[in-house]
Structure formats: C-alpha cells, structure tokens
Amino acid sequence: MPSSNVDTPNTDILAAVMNAILPGGDGFPSARPQRFGSAMMADAAKDNDTEMVRDLLSKLPETFVALEPGDQVAALQTLEASETVAFSKMIRHAYHAYYTDSDVRSAIEEITGYPARPPHFEGYEMEPFDAKVVAVQRQREPFWRKV
Amino acid sequence: MKRRTVLGAAAGLAATHLKYGRLIREAAASEDVEADVLVIGAGASGAASAWRLASQGFKVVCLEQGDWLDHLEIPSTKDDWELVRQREWNPSPNVRGLPADYPVNDSDSPIKALMYNAVGGTTLMWSCHAPRFHPSDFKTNSLDGVGANWPLSYWDLEPYYDLNDKMCGISGLSGDPSNPPRSARQRAPMPIGKGAARLASAMDDMGWHWWPNDVQALSSAYGEETGDCNNCGPCEVACPVRAKGSTDVTYWPKALDAGIRLITKARVFEIETDANGNAVGAAYYDRNKVARRVRAKRVIVAANGIGTPRLLQLSVSKKHPNGLANGSGLVGRNLMLHPIALVTGLFDEDLEGYKGITANCITSQEFYETDDSRDYKRGYMVQFLRSFGPVLTSLAGYGVPVPWGEKHHSRFLDVFNHTASAGIVCEDIADPDNRITLDSDLTDGDGIPAPKMTYTLSENSKNMLAHGIESCTKIMENAGAKEVHNIELVEQAGWHLMGTARVGDDPEQSVLNKWNQAHDVPNLYVVDGSAFATAAAVNPTNTLQALALRAADHIAQTRGEL
Numbered sequence: 159m160p161s162s163n164v165d166t167p168n169t170d171i172l173a174a175v176m177n178a179i180l181p182g183g184d185g186f187p188s189a190r191p192q193r194f195g196s197a198m199m200a201d202a203a204k205d206n207d208t209e210m211v212r213d214l215l216s217k218l219p220e221t222f223v224a225l226e227p228g229d230q231v232a233a234l235q236t237l238e239a240s241e242t243v244a245f246s247k248m249i250r251h252a253y254h255a256y257y258t259d260s261d262v263r264s265a266i267e268e269i270t271g272y273p274a275r276p277p278h279f280e281g282y283e284m285e286p287f288d289a290k291v292v293a294v295q296r297q298r299e300p301f302w303r304k305v
Numbered sequence: 306m307k308r309r310t311v312l313g314a315a316a317g318l319a320a321t322h323l324k325y326g327r328l329i330r331e332a333a334a335s336e337d338v339e340a341d342v343l344v345i346g347a348g349a350s351g352a353a354s355a356w357r358l359a360s361q362g363f364k365v366v367c368l369e370q371g372d373w374l375d376h377l378e379i380p381s382t383k384d385d386w387e388l389v390r391q392r393e394w395n396p397s398p399n400v401r402g403l404p405a406d407y408p409v410n411d412s413d414s415p416i417k418a419l420m421y422n423a424v425g426g427t428t429l430m431w432s433c434h435a436p437r438f439h440p441s442d443f444k445t446n447s448l449d450g451v452g453a454n455w456p457l458s459y460w461d462l463e464p465y466y467d468l469n470d471k472m473c474g475i476s477g478l479s480g481d482p483s484n485p486p487r488s489a490r491q492r493a494p495m496p497i498g499k500g501a502a503r504l505a506s507a508m509d510d511m512g513w514h515w516w517p518n519d520v521q522a523l524s525s526a527y528g529e530e531t532g533d534c535n536n537c538g539p540c541e542v543a544c545p546v547r548a549k550g551s552t553d554v555t556y557w558p559k560a561l562d563a564g565i566r567l568i569t570k571a572r573v574f575e576i577e578t579d580a581n582g583n584a585v586g587a588a589y590y591d592r593n594k595v596a597r598r599v600r601a602k603r604v605i606v607a608a609n610g611i612g613t614p615r616l617l618q619l620s621v622s623k624k625h626p627n628g629l630a631n632g633s634g635l636v637g638r639n640l641m642l643h644p645i646a647l648v649t650g651l652f653d654e655d656l657e658g659y660k661g662i663t664a665n666c667i668t669s670q671e672f673y674e675t676d677d678s679r680d681y682k683r684g685y686m687v688q689f690l691r692s693f694g695p696v697l698t699s700l701a702g703y704g705v706p707v708p709w710g711e712k713h714h715s716r717f718l719d720v721f722n723h724t725a726s727a728g729i730v731c732e733d734i735a736d737p738d739n740r741i742t743l744d745s746d747l748t749d750g751d752g753i754p755a756p757k758m759t760y761t762l763s764e765n766s767k768n769m770l771a772h773g774i775e776s777c778t779k780i781m782e783n784a785g786a787k788e789v790h791n792i793e794l795v796e797q798a799g800w801h802l803m804g805t806a807r808v809g810d811d812p813e814q815s816v817l818n819k820w821n822q823a824h825d826v827p828n829l830y831v832v833d834g835s836a837f838a839t840a841a842a843v844n845p846t847n848t849l850q851a852l853a854l855r856a857a858d859h860i861a862q863t864r865g866e867l
Contacts, residue, residue: 184714204392231710249709250700257695258385266695270722272659277694278382278545281535282660284496287517287524289478291502294509295516298482303674305440305448305458 169195170223171215178230179252185269189256197255198248207247214244338566340366342860343586343601345573345616347371348426349846350832350853351607352552352560353469357857359563366599367560368571368589371405371423374553379543386542387696394542396421396430397797405570407749407756409611411799414760416642418799420609424569425553427609427800428846432540432664433522433549434688435475436843437466437484441674442732445839449675451682451734451765455838456810456819459485465851465858470519473555473850474527476534477519483670492524496536500656500725501666501689507784514671518688519847521550522662530558536661538691571597574753575620576604576829582624584829590751603828603860607853610640610802610834614741615756617806617831630806630823630831635816637742639735641804641840644762645795646770647690648777649703649726650786651719658692658722666691672776673842681768683732686842687777690726704792727780728795729773731766732842735804762794770794801845806835821856832856 172195182188189195202211217240219225219233238245256262263274273280344355347369359365380389391400396419398406405422421430440459445452467488477490494517497505508515522534522544531554532546540549547554561567570592577598579585586600606613614637620629628636669687676684693702699717701707703726707716739760747755774791781789809815812824821836823829832853834845841848 179709180713181711182714183711184718186714186717201388234709252709253699254388254696257699258388260384263384263695266721269718270655272695272722276381276383276386277537277539277659278379279535281537281546282657284498284536284660287478287494287496291497291505292478292480292516295482295514296480298514300482300486301514302439302482302484303441303448305444 168215171218172199174223174230175215175218175234176252178227178234179249180256181227186265187261189252194255194259197259198251201251201254202248205247205251207251210244211248211251214241214248217241337598337600338366339600340364340566341601342366342603342605343368343599344605344607345576345587346426346607346609346612346833347424347552347557347567347569348607348609348833349428349552350849351426351605352556353472353850354605354607354832354853354857355565356472356556356560356563357854358860359560359565361861363861365565366601367565367567368573368587368599369424369567369569370572371421372569373424374429374543376543376545376547379545381537381539381542382545386539387694390539390542396541396800398422404750407612407753408747410744410747410755410757414758414799415762415794415796416644416760416799417797418611418758418802419797420611420802423553424557424567425551428551429543429553430541431551431800431846432662433520434665434844435470435473435519435521435550435847436668436686437487437519438841438843438848439673440485442839442841445683449682453735453807453809453814453838456808462848462851462855465854466847468854469847469850472559473521473550474523474531475519476522476524478517481516483514483516483673490519491527494518495520495522495524495534495666496661497666498657498661498691499654500652500658500691503652503654503656503784504689504725504727504780505667507780508669511780511783513669513780515667515669517667518665520662520665521555522665523548530554534662538659538661538663538694540662540665572749572751572753573616574751576606576616576629578620578622578624578629578826580624582622582826584629584826594751603830605830605832605856607831607833610805611741611756611758613831613833613835614805615743618743619754625825630816630825630829632825633813633816635737635807635814637805638737638740639804639807640739640741640758640760640802641733641735641837642760642799643733643801643840643842644731644766644770645798646729646774647703647726647792647795648729648774648781649705649724649790650781650784651705651788651790652723652725652784652786655722656692656725658724659694661691663691663693664688664728672772679768679772681765681772683734683765683769684842685729685731685769685773687773688728688730690728692722692724692726695721704790705788725784727777729770729777730842730844731769731773733840734763734765735807735839736761736763741805801834801840803834803837803840803845806831807838808836809838820859821852822859830856830860
C-alpha cells in the first residue's frame, strides 16, 4: 500500500532508501546518515527533480522503513521496474551525493590510492613517454594511401 | 618546482586577464565600427584567421557571442568537478543553457550537437587531439566513388598544418607509418599510461598499427603564458595551467598584440549585403542587447558547422532570397559528424586511468582506408581513452554498469581505474538530407531562430561501426580484458560539425571555392568545419585551423582587390 503522503521526504524513508542503494562495505561507508539524503535532495533540486523524487518515494510501501533489508531491495526493484526513468534519475542524484562526500572520497583514497582532491592544481605524476614502446611500429613500412 | 610553475602560470594569467579586461570594457562602450576584415567567431578557426590577417597589417574586428573564460575558476579545481561537467559545463548547449549559448533542436538526430561559446570556442572543451587528414581524404570520390573531392590537396594544406603546429605547439612523435612524413614535433609525446601501454602491446602482437597522438597539449611549456601539462585528466573542462591548445591561450594573445579588436558578448544576427549582393559587414546584438553594426570589406564566418549555416540562412536579401551564398541550395546540407562507438575492456590490473588526458593517448589507423572485402567504404580511426573519476565511473561512464545495492561497492572497486576504452571514430559520407535548417519555433535568448539538426545514420556508418566494435573487442581480449562492453552509438558525440557549406570547384555542387571563398559572394569566406567536403576519420580542428590560415593568406594575396 502506498504511503499516504510524503510532502517533504520523510528523513527515515530517505535514509533507508539511501542505505539500500549504497549500503556500505568493502571499506565504504553506508549512505544511511542524514547528510547523504540531504545531499541527494539538494542535487535533485539542481535539475528540478525534487518533486519527482518525492513522488517516487511516496510510491514505496508505508512500512518501507521497517522492512527487512531484502524486502526493502525488493520494493525498490519493483519501483525501478515501474518507474524506470525517474528511478534512474534518483540513482544518479544518489551517486552524485555519495561520491562527492568527503568521507567517501577518503575511503576511495585509502582503498585505491586515488587522491581525495580535485585534479587541479597538483595533477598526477606519470612516467614520461619512452620511445622504446614504438620499436615494433617503427619497423613497419609506411602504409598511408598514396594519392 | 612544479608548484612554482603553476603559481607562475596563475600570476601570468591574472596579468593577461587585466589586459583583456580593458579590451572588454572598450568593446562594451563601442559604437559601430569599420574594418578591413570582420571575423565572426573567436574559436579554433576564427582565431587562426584573425591572427594571420592582423599580423599582416589588416585592420581586423572579431565578434564573439561568448566572453573570456577565467581558467582559474574551472570545475576541475573543485571537489564537485564531476557534477559541474554534467551541468554548467555540459558540452551540450541545450543542457548548459548559458546566456552565450543558443539552443539546437537535435531531436531528429541520434547524435547530439556539442559545442562551447566563448573566446576559444569549443577548443575550451576539446581533448586536444590534433591529427591531420590523409591525402586520400581529399579525393574520396575519385578513389572510392563516395563523397566529394576537395578542390585542394593534402599537399596544398601541408604548409599550413606546419604553421598551425608551430603556433600552437604539438606534443607528439614523427615517424608514424600510417601518415605522410612530418617535421619533428614541438614537444615530446604525452605519457601514454598503463592502460594504453597494455593495449599497444596487444596491437604489436596482432600486427596492427598504433601510434602516440599528436596533441595540442604541452608535455612541457611552449612559449609565453603556457605551462606544463600536469596529467590531471579532464581537458574537457578547460585547463588552469594553460597547457592545452585552446585558442584563448594559443592564438588570441598574439592576435590581440597584433592589434585585433575583439568584441565579446556580441551575437551576430545578419551578415549584411549591398545592392550587388556583396557582404558589407554584419549586424549584432551587443552585451546590452543593443543592435550594432560592423562594416567590413571582407567577412570571414567561423561559427562552426551549425552556427555558420544558421547565420547564412538568416542573412536573406533580395540578391540572396534563400540565404547568403546559397545559390547552390547546399548551405546547411551535407552535415557530416563522426559516428562513434565505444568498446571498453575491464582488467584485473589497476590501470590508473585517471592519470593523463582522458580522451587522448594513442590511436590506431589500421582500418583507415577502404578495403573492398568489407561491407562499407572508407574507414575509421580508433582513439584510445582512459577512464573517469568516481562519480562518472559509478554512472557507467564508458558503458560498464555499476548496479545499486549490496554489490555496488565491490563492483565499483572492480571497475574504478580498471578500464581502458576504444572510441571508434567513423568517417561519415556526406548526404544532402542530413542538414541544418532554421527551427520554426525555437529561438535563442535574443529571439533569433535556432538551428534544427536533421541527421540519419547511414548503412555505411552502421556497418563501419560494427566492424570497429568487432576489431576493438579483439584488441581488448588480446590485451587480457576479463569483460568487454560496448556502446553501439554514442549519443553525446556531436563535436565534429562539418560539411554544411562545403568547398568544391563546381558552384552548383558546393558553396565555397578552393580558397574557402563563397562562389556567390566573393568577399565572404567560411573557414570552420562547414567548409569540409569530406569528414575524414580524424578530429577536424587541426585541419580547419590550417584551412583558416590558408584562406587568410589568400585574402592577403588579393589585398589589392579590397
């Protein structure tokens, strides 16, 4: 049964949805803390998707927060199947919120070595070009088409 | 040491902006002006032609609908850079919707129009790949029975390729067996990185061609006000260390020093003509939306393959009832793009794909030419790509899905920095039904009719894309990919806008002659990608800049006719 009203996204529902989408593990934090839901809604607002997300969440069962994790995923999968475009947009906003969070970026740095900073101004060190890598290609005769 | 270089570049930038700021204020207060030559558009080709003419003593005025970009305020200096590039820095003017932009109705095209409007034009967003056309690209009709022959050859253009290389600085390596010989490159090749090295090794084993790209990005600084590339990755969001060849860095400082008057936030709505049908200048809305006029003896249009036919079609008069220079009826027709497919390999190894220019490291031209055993004419280039940051990786950037839910994080770690991609860049054969027209309803912020893009992917392109996917899948598999994914046609790929005012010898089959001069209007030139008779299978910027320099020299050589 759909919930009666979610004028503003219920923070408990939002937290539960974010957690189901991005539950944490493998060194990553869960997206359950309220800041992730707030950031997701802020990101949605930038694309005028606030109402769309509210409408989407209103279609979840009233009991969503109390459901077992597996049942929450099943409810979201049902929603994804019926509201494909809107759900996809919500996922985009959720990922935007998650992967710009400082704790998440720190986790990525710790796990992968990818620095938790923007590309500039430091940039990245790379091995300079080594002409030896074209040794095989240099043996090939020119093969451009003569005109 | 590196840090000092960056700060030095920043200080130089501030000084440069101060200088340009004075020019901008002057432009804001300007009245109608007169010039020897008016250039419309300050992007890749407009900047090149304007500099070339001003350096030969011409009084040049350039009108640009955008403004100067502050390179210190670009997205990749901030934590949310991957979000901003999807919005305010989206390459689609329809998504970006900045005041300088005009919308493009591209609903009737599977490939969407991409561009940027500012001083530097789309070079502010390009990946700096600067290949040259092949000699065969200029004679496809004679050689392969498709497309149109150009009225000039590769060899006519070669000195201007060299001049453009010298002006901008190319990092690369001479000796590529797939292309005619060329002079030593100005700078050493960019680092190729782990992913490209792995794919290159696989191609060596397969006996297939590859070569480090010629790029207008600087492995070390080249001239004043440039810096060393710091391998940050996203060239598509401009370059705060000024190591990339956007024309606000390459041509414009020299052009302004040569005395050009550049008027920004100036949107041209008509090229004006006299009773004889010759161009006499252009009318534009200034930054205060006041209509103004530039009078000029010659007019150069450099507004890209969509903006140029739009402007010519807007410029209707008694002498030119179907639009300016449109006696052939071909203005806007023969729109060519580069249909692109993507093949991505997922590897066990951490390829550090965030390091280095994202869309530019090495290419293969193994399948560049026609082979009669295949079911298509002409060919394609394979441009190898690195990978994205965390946000775009999670959003399946190059086609490798990362599902939500409990498997999200482990899958993210499998994918992030573990992919290498191949972009299959197909030569597009001109079709007069692929075209730019004026939209009957849509307008820009000044109420000027917007362009409408009508484009259908040809069977030739479909077959070529399929062959490319098959070839690149073999490369990925031979390189040890554990998964291979593909995108059959990339929608957001309409960077290369060509053919809509093409060159040719026959005024009934072309809009421009071999000097990029309109058959119908001898004092009108078009120097952007619109002029291309064929699309080739390589990025067009280097070629359109060479054409612009050559057209400028023709104007100089016929100076007495002004």
